[in-house]
Amino acid sequence: MQNWPLTIAAILRHACGVNGDRVVTTATGQGGYRSTTYSELGEQAAQLAHGLRGLGVTGDQRVGTFMWNNAEHLAVYLAAPAMGAVLHTLNIRLSAEQIAFIANEAEDQVIVADGSLVPLLAPVLPLLTTVHTVIVTGGADTAALSGTDITVLGYGDVLAGQPTQFDWPEIDENAAAAMCYTSGTTGNPKGVVYSHRSTYLHSLNTCTANALDVSSSDVVLPIVPMFHANAWGLAYAALMAGADLVMPDRFLDGASLIELIESQRPTLAGAVPTIWNDVMNCLEKNPGHDISSLRLVACGGSAVPLSLMQIFEERHGVYIQQAWGMTETSPVATVAKPLPGVSEGRHWEMRATQGRPMCGVEIRIVDDAGHPLPADGEAVGELEVRGPWITGGYYLGRDAEKFDSGWLRTGDVGRIDADGFVTLTDRAKDVIKSGGEWISSVELENLLIGHPGVLEAAVVGVPDDRWQERPLAVVVLQDGVAHTPEELREFLADKVVRWWLPERWTFVEQVPRTSVGKYDKKTIRARHAEGSYEVVTL
Template structure:
């Protein structure tokens, strides 16, 4: 009973029982890379030996700036199993946030996809902790770069033994770190222990959760830097499932064809992915995704119409999930408990459109401002609080935030507003309401506002979410100008583009005489949402894909 719950045991189980099970990657050039758990294990051993040779000490962090592919999969295990930690870097963050996350983690080595080098090169002068760069390619594919010292991944592995004696790592030791999206300031680091991910992986295989098994073919569309790829690469490895990685091929057509050709049974992504795929499938009925047994959707709530469409037209059921970077991330899933499954189908959809039931091992409660639990009536709202063995116990080097984030009895205050019904289903009714969720990624309204108001022609500015046919939400800026000033939306967009990536930039700039405020002097975003109740067409904001 004292056996340590560490990631090397997850890896070794897959290699012992399923050494010939495939790991498939669709490379950027469209070619397919195929190898097995047995092949991957040998390379992971070589990676661990290479990290030893680089002199990385126990607990050292390596950063990874990469899409989903087999080399990234190897990095999920090599550092962790050898006593180090992988920091999964979000390349979609604005540059100053991106730099902060790497410096905050203290990454000593940075592994980078060749097609993402530009992001790193643009910020390399500020990456003071990084001592070496490794480009995730072979020697003959290494592009010209100003990064130094730099090597290619295959040369790094070359010559190292395909066997490795994994050290005895404490299950409470850190194996990895992700950062939050920084919606209320700079991103916060969330460290994960071996024990947390081991238990999260077991939970993902539970029949009342994702039900991942060795009979599945798993396609993690959700980026592997996004909260551990929702835990799927670890869970799929634990059970020995076939895995399929799409790299840059996350548009509807290549994804649909990948699902069809590789006979994918389980996948996970934000709603935007499945909205776009529905449009493609309607126009290309010859592409068949009916081998899908279930799709998990998270990041934002999918519309009920989308759930119905995938059920009725594609025979590919959608399960909604809720979670956070802080929860590793899976917290709830809209699986149907017995009482809900016995209801007429129309009533079942009401439950499937909710955030769902707490997954096994997750405790949830919804409390009012006085800390009292609200009635389980499906109507009374309160703050959602959670606790489980895979919920973080604190942010990296953030003592003040930690004090505010947790209750005395160890629950995480999520900041999300929710209800709970008599069957135990959680419905998140206001997920950090001021955050714009575009294609499942978060955009900070506060930071956009601050930068807008830094423009000399702007007196006041606020940013709210408006609905979008494809991305679900896009930012709209509401602005009052300084006396006598004259400024256009194009000029303000150019101003914001100096600080933020294109997909953060507002799609609409509305100039008003006065921005309404609450009784405490804050911008009244609720009134603005009601006033500007519009839906942007799919053509608007297409260039802003995150």
């Protein structure tokens, strides 16, 4: 067999050559769109690569991005790794200090930034130590970026006059292709480096029928940010499969997404549950919209409420499929595709799990001493994972103890049943241990969100004099709805054992979220500790 490297350049050549007429459509706001073909995208990537060469990117230097999901970001996704550099997506929702920490640790040389994000990038620039050039898209006013030694250039100026062909070098498939950093909810973010090989294999598996079944018949809508674990691999999978792409740019509210879905008719989309919850509530308040072009919605990042899946399927004809992964797993590791021929009850039980591992990924649960536990659906332990697109260590060797066993210790707690389906009950740091027994905050949250009057619900453990910890329910009610803690507790009473029922309740306008849309339980606990919440105790 030929020893043919699995690289981003191979994906680029296939996408822009074999599927050159496929289209990337980017939202511009208020119902406007602009489009480019894969062939044109390839030419843009070649021009960008030449421009980056001229700026001194000649080896595996890091090229940062500070961008929304759009065609220009996709061009960097292709150009930087294919030319031998390393794509480094920066999370625009972190603080200036965290962004600077990440860019400095990764030693970014160039940052490609969206013009609309200039105000967010400006306070970061004085803190940077290795970046020498910022390239700004969209012809934006860049005056706010002045005052440092960093050169600021326009994206169009960098590309102007450059050849539309590039001699993409032969790259070792095990070389670094991209970097992402964890969201840093506990301490500083940690870097994960993806190889060309890991990215290729992850994309290939994502296209399989047991995962998302991406094909040239699809129109793929990556709502999940391209800085969040490489948009869950959706962009590279679409390029590999020859699917059209629809990019939402910065227009991520429920109404804008519904308009986009109705006009562009995507068949496959991916986003965290909070996005789909916003879309659902917008649809409920404004009936008559049609989003049924979506054959499949990939949903993850946090547990997907069963009620959300059922409402989308029953009322809107949209199938939501839960998946699980982390920045460290590229990210998709398991997919909740039910087995054929099972009862309806078992079908929904499987849908409610985080799913079974994709081929190539191995999973297990272990006890506190690291001993493997049985996959019997009852034993509960920390999930460990390994495989060809699972990181073997963090950048610069940080937190090396998480990899001591040759497996990645995920920090997720849960169980595995005899069919291989994983059910996660909590993050290890979020487990509520009451009187020596575990209470699943995730299960309580999903049940509460199933109440018709509840918009959002987060549950955390708070100190208790008698039981060490007890659950606090933090609830956002639907507009115009009034419910008491007693009513919500009664709603839970026949669904969980009695000692799981929260005695402490607080109603808020919005649950704090992390930079990637998950509930920020660290902030919730801090606000409770400082007395910021008005808590009702039953």
